[in-house]
Amino acid sequence: MTDLVFIGGGHSHAIALKLWGKKPLLGINITLISNVKNTPYSGMLPAYLAGYYSYQESHINLEKLCQFARINLIIDEVINIDCQNKKIMCKSGEKVNFDLLSIDIGSNPKISNIEGANLYGIPAKPVPFLLEKWQEIIKNSQENNLENLILTFIGGGAGGVELAINTHKRLTKILSPEKLTINLIHKGNRILGNHNEWVSYKLMDILINKNINIYLNSTVKTIKKEEVILTSGKQIISNYHFLVTEASAPLWLKNSSIMTDENGFILIKNTLQSINYDFIFATGDIANMINYPHPKAGVFAVKQGLPLYENICNLLNHKSLKCHYPQKYYLNLIGISDETAVASWGYFSWESPLLWYFKKYLDTAFMKQFTEL
Template sequence: MFSVTPVKDLVLIGGGHSHVIVLKQLAINPIPRLRLTLISDVYHTPYSGMLPGYIAGLYKFNDCHIDVQALANLAKARLLIDRAIGLDLQTNQVLCANRPPVPFDILSIDIGSTPGTMTVPGVQQQAIPVKPIAKFLDHWDKIVETVRENPREKMRLAVVGGGAGGVELTLAIFSRLQQIYGLHSQLPENHLELHLFQKSDRLIPQRHPGVSQRLQKLISSRGINLHLGETVTEIEGKSPHSIHCESGLTVKCDRLFWVTQARAATWLKDAGLATDDQGFILVNDYLQSISHPDIFAAGDIATMLNHPRPKAGVFAVRQGKPLAENLGRKANQQPLKPYRPQKEFLILISTGDQQAIASRGCFRLGPHPLIWQWKDHIDRQFMNNFTQLD
């Protein structure tokens, strides 16, 4: 009598950068007797590298969003539009917000992160967090529409967080709204009031000081109010909001975007997964949970125990193929392959006006249109992997 290999359930939670690559890889090289399920709370997952360009009006929605349904169909995966809210690790089930638990034999998690320090008084009620991105973009599209319909009303906006994400967002907001206001020649120059708060004494402190200096000079030259060394302690009142800082500084604004250091969803640690101090899943060199060998994680939600790296999209993209290979090896009971991330990594910071700054280690260049063209080419190449599925 011949034994039949049982069907195994591989469940992917989240449609992040690593998981869309996994889906594409499994579509190209399907694994026999592996049933694939994707749990995603959106039909279109955003590519973070192009979002500043979208906010600045340089891209359309479809340019920077991946059609998760089409990708799932290509990989012959079942797509469940829902939000994971917990794990039952005794029975190997994913708990969802709106449907019965989803069983798994192998699980992979790529759900990104959310802005940290949301416990600051008033932030939960008044601030617009940049993640989840889909909700943030809903808010942004409404702001753009408000400015279009009421261009003579002054708009006061603030961004809290001076990392790469906060800087790109601030410059993109400025460029987009200035485009709209520029259509109305009778408006005063200061019709847009924009503030950027950073608790450190310089922007993007993880990069070379020369990058910080260039960005600070650029931001100031555009009339954006830069508040360095300012820790926001409270957001008071509905629009207009009063932003209170530890120093005593108070600034009023109509909308407030929160782009501070990332944190993880609390249900991961609550389920019993080993996590770091911020709640991110601790994984080994195989992108495998150090506490639960049937669970893998990648992207912002994971911290590599032996190779900790910043939360940056470049690592999520690079982890995609190694993750796909190890999920396949796990399903086939083969030895896993280690993955070692690069130590130095290039970032291309868009400045909202079809220019960008390049930074890697001590190297920095720009802002310059050629660097934007380089970045645009890289981003469009990545997206072509998921828009040309035939």
């Protein structure tokens, strides 16, 4: 019997496993190894922090998905892969054999270049740690008569901006505005630097209207318990420091013999296979499509779910594999709470409450395919 193992319950795997449950191939033993039972849906994460969605509404239940797809679920963290002997090493000490492997483990914000970040920073990923800290902040704000609460977000991309706006939304329901300070620190000269200028300036206006302090052209050097220090020497007093910096890959991947780019992301072909092992597939943030590099965003991981399922089936059926071509432009709907959203699609951009409802419709429809299994 062929052993097919999926590592990580990311967006592409969730879709591929659902398809597997609907149309399985006989004679294949499938296992998912995930370090969480519930995996967050990125499109809903900021709105979950703002209180628009519940935990269940914004997370895919992997136990239920695996039951539906009749596959084994191991809750453990993968720490290495021996490609020669086709063995996966888990944190618990368990070793799992495979014939065919698929990796969709996402990415984490880069923290290695900021002193003290591993001690005092709160990376936006892994999400469970972010949520644990967020609950602590909510509890602290509700139960203690706080004089002042200061949150600092490091990284002015879409993730950092959405987190700043949505945490502001939730906390202003608990604390009076004068007790809350939110800072956003960005190293570039405009936030959302990979979007068009209208989007950057629109979001700047929105942040300013909410009294969120924006520090542009500012690079964080050190994080201490109660302050963030910039390379310019400026000290910013802060209680909680969130890292939403550029994506990075886990170090253990470098110890496996899977070929990666200079940042540690798995290099893949258009068939979604690793460039040096045809029996290994990789998708989502952790993969770098060598011929078509694209930004790290959930939308690409979602789109890779169907071709991943089809190509694994093709390989198992000894058929030729199809090429997947990621879209050049993608629609980014940035939820800015207050029930409105900004759309960014290449040179096109728009702000409207209609977009908020459109985003809500798309995100809810995405989750429905898993809640209704």
